[in-house]
Amino acid sequence: MTATPLGSGAEFDRIRAIVAALGPRAGSLGNDVAWVSLGASHLAISTDVSVEGVHFQREWLSLEEIGWRATAAALSDLAAAGASAIGVVVALTLPAGEGVATSTRLMQGVDGAVASVGGTVLGGDLSRGEVISLAVTVVGSGERMLGRSGAGPGDGVWVTGQLGGARAALEAWTGGREPVPNARARFAHPEPRLAWGRWLAAHGATAMLDLSDGIAGDAGHLAAAGGVGVRVSLELLPIHPAVALEAGRAGEPPAVFAARGGEDYELLVTMPAAFAGCGEVPLTRVGWVVDGAGAAFELAGRRLPLSGYNHFE
Amino acid sequence: MTATPLGSGAEFDRIRAIVAALGPRAGSLGNDVAWVSLGASHLAISTDVSVEGVHFQREWLSLEEIGWRATAAALSDLAAAGASAIGVVVALTLPAGEGVATSTRLMQGVDGAVASVGGTVLGGDLSRGEVISLAVTVVGSGERMLGRSGAGPGDGVWVTGQLGGARAALEAWTGGREPVPNARARFAHPEPRLAWGRWLAAHGATAMLDLSDGIAGDAGHLAAAGGVGVRVSLELLPIHPAVALEAGRAGEPPAVFAARGGEDYELLVTMPAAFAGCGEVPLTRVGWVVDGAGAAFELAGRRLPLSGYNHFE
Numbered sequence: 036m037t038a039t040p041l042g043s044g045a046e047f048d049r050i051r052a053i054v055a056a057l058g059p060r061a062g063s064l065g066n067d068v069a070w071v072s073l074g075a076s077h078l079a080i081s082t083d084v085s086v087e088g089v090h091f092q093r094e095w096l097s098l099e100e101i102g103w104r105a106t107a108a109a110l111s112d113l114a115a116a117g118a119s120a121i122g123v124v125v126a127l128t129l130p131a132g133e134g135v136a137t138s139t140r141l142m143q144g145v146d147g148a149v150a151s152v153g154g155t156v157l158g159g160d161l162s163r164g165e166v167i168s169l170a171v172t173v174v175g176s177g178e179r180m181l182g183r184s185g186a187g188p189g190d191g192v193w194v195t196g197q198l199g200g201a202r203a204a205l206e207a208w209t210g211g212r213e214p215v216p217n218a219r220a221r222f223a224h225p226e227p228r229l230a231w232g233r234w235l236a237a238h239g240a241t242a243m244l245d246l247s248d249g250i251a252g253d254a255g256h257l258a259a260a261g262g263v264g265v266r267v268s269l270e271l272l273p274i275h276p277a278v279a280l281e282a283g284r285a286g287e288p289p290a291v292f293a294a295r296g297g298e299d300y301e302l303l304v305t306m307p308a309a310f311a312g313c314g315e316v317p318l319t320r321v322g323w324v325v326d327g328a329g330a331a332f333e334l335a336g337r338r339l340p341l342s343g344y345n346h347f348e
Numbered sequence: 349m350t351a352t353p354l355g356s357g358a359e360f361d362r363i364r365a366i367v368a369a370l371g372p373r374a375g376s377l378g379n380d381v382a383w384v385s386l387g388a389s390h391l392a393i394s395t396d397v398s399v400e401g402v403h404f405q406r407e408w409l410s411l412e413e414i415g416w417r418a419t420a421a422a423l424s425d426l427a428a429a430g431a432s433a434i435g436v437v438v439a440l441t442l443p444a445g446e447g448v449a450t451s452t453r454l455m456q457g458v459d460g461a462v463a464s465v466g467g468t469v470l471g472g473d474l475s476r477g478e479v480i481s482l483a484v485t486v487v488g489s490g491e492r493m494l495g496r497s498g499a500g501p502g503d504g505v506w507v508t509g510q511l512g513g514a515r516a517a518l519e520a521w522t523g524g525r526e527p528v529p530n531a532r533a534r535f536a537h538p539e540p541r542l543a544w545g546r547w548l549a550a551h552g553a554t555a556m557l558d559l560s561d562g563i564a565g566d567a568g569h570l571a572a573a574g575g576v577g578v579r580v581s582l583e584l585l586p587i588h589p590a591v592a593l594e595a596g597r598a599g600e601p602p603a604v605f606a607a608r609g610g611e612d613y614e615l616l617v618t619m620p621a622a623f624a625g626c627g628e629v630p631l632t633r634v635g636w637v638v639d640g641a642g643a644a645f646e647l648a649g650r651r652l653p654l655s656g657y658n659h660f661e
Binding site: 050057060066078081088121128138139142156157160165166168172 | 359361362363365366369370373374375376377379380381382384386387388389391393394395396397399401402403434435437438439440441448449451452455456459463468469470471472473474475476477478479481483485487489
């Protein structure tokens with residue numbers, strides 16, 4: 036198994052340097068999930084860290100929501116693998132002096148998210164830290180070892196749900212405003228799309244990843260991992276209703292705002308050309324796969340340079 | 349599956365509160381590892397977080413050592429389960445402005461530790477944080493689902509290796525001195541005891557855990573988890589040679605210093621009464637299991653009240 040090529044960005048430069056240093060031992064680094072075969076079973080494993088002040092501010096969310104959101108973000112990688120959840124382990128850090136209720140409420144949020152997809156909290160570790168952080172590791176199993184690297188020329192590019200709602204909430208908070216309720220819910224209580232991911236895997240998905248950095252960044256990862264080009268028509272993006280107001284404030288067309296919005300935790304998936312969508316999963320075709328390299332975005336007939344959210348910028 | 353009773357301490361009060369809140373969903377919380385059966389295989393999963401300023405100071409260790417130590421600490425839970433390592437996933441946080449070399453060197457240390465026990469780095473997540481932290485989740489497999497709860501009256505209580513070396517290094521550093529090399533090595537480069545753990549599991553171990561809090565604390569967990577009493581003769585402890593000097597400075601008898609020393613990552617194991625040790629694994633019998641409750645420690649015929657290291661004190 037070799038490491039998967041990544042798109043551009045400072046965070047990915049770091050991962051590339053690690054992959055170069057580890058050489059053939061780098062394995063599946065650069066994927067959202069690692070697949071391991073154990074006997075006749077395929078096991079999917081992924082880890083995701085949420086840090087106060089980086090991924091959320093404490094005044095924005097209840098403790099239960101912080102736990103839910105961190106866990107949903109991690110489970111989203113299982114969704115993109117087409118896997119079922121077995122459970123999660125959580126490494127939690129808390130500032131000195133926090134009451135016992137703080138860890139309990141955080142873990143109730145964790146448990147709620149994992150229960151919503153049929154899994155359990157398997158274990159954890161608790162330590163003092165400067166801020167609240169949750170490193171959530173998810174373990175699941177799947178029928179096929181689906182990843183982000185299988186897209187082929189001619190495949191359609193599809194997304195689930197609606198995009199930009201989480202960013203609309205984030206822009207409101209950072210601008211000192213209270214987000215509208217449906218935007219707030221998208222940020223505070225993302226639904227991990229495991230059932231949708233399994234349906235897509237069973238219906239021929241060639242590659243899948245979750246939209247954690249926004250399609251502006253994640254489409255580039257899909258292209259790099261598959262050794263293909265990805266073309267996205269921004270007119271086709273399914274835009275969350277809360278985007279209109281915040282996009283105006285940000286001075287961006289709504290489709291660009293939605294494309295650059297991270298942390299929606301919807302799925303970005305390539306499907307065979309003949310796939311036509313269905314009623315069971317809310318799916319929108321937004322582009323296609325071509326021979327070539329990189330992701331390109333068009334709006335009103337013009338090519339736009341876009342990039343996703345980067346935790347190291 | 350029900351949650352495992354825990355010994356005393358503020359950290360464990362937090363875990364008890366979480367277990368109470370989650371009720372029957374708490375599963376294996378309170379164990380070092382969670383065991384999950386997948387097809388015919390038994391999977392062992394555990395997570396362990398290492399935080400700069402809490403578990404280590406950056407001036408004490410090289411970046412490779414920080415990565416090794418965090419990973420060895422996590423792998424130690426697999427050792428105590430009698431499991432083999434499959435691999436690790438790592439959620440890494442770094443302060444803004446750290447060079448690319450920082451993450452690479454940390455991950456080279458992680459890879460070194462997991463390679464030393466035959467596993468690989470399966471994946472990870474990278475984020476900005478106030479300090480360096482590594483949440484290392486280990487995944488392994490085993491023949492039997494050994495945990496900390498099976499000790500029975502009449503069993504012998506054994507430890508591997510030597511105790512107190514890591515604390516000797518810690519006391520030197522916190523006192524402004526450079527530790528002697530063999531103490532420093534115990535802190536900076538602990539060897540995960542997976543081969544020993546498997547040997548003990550195959551030779552009838554009834555319960556096992558790793559000495560992360562020191563036998564002064566961990567013997568209480570073994571007693572609580574098994575619903576038994578544990579008696580330890582401190583005269584019998586195998587004491588690391590670096591302890592003598594630091595115990596004198598700390599004003600503690602060397603055996604007490606070693607018993608209260610955390611993070612040696614040796615194994616504490618109960619074996620059937622007939623077990624007599626062997627030459628393959630360095631083992632010392634330090635006590636026995638009785639009907640009753642709690643851990644009791646004797647030195648020179650006197651009962652001593654002892655407790656282990658607590659991250660929330």
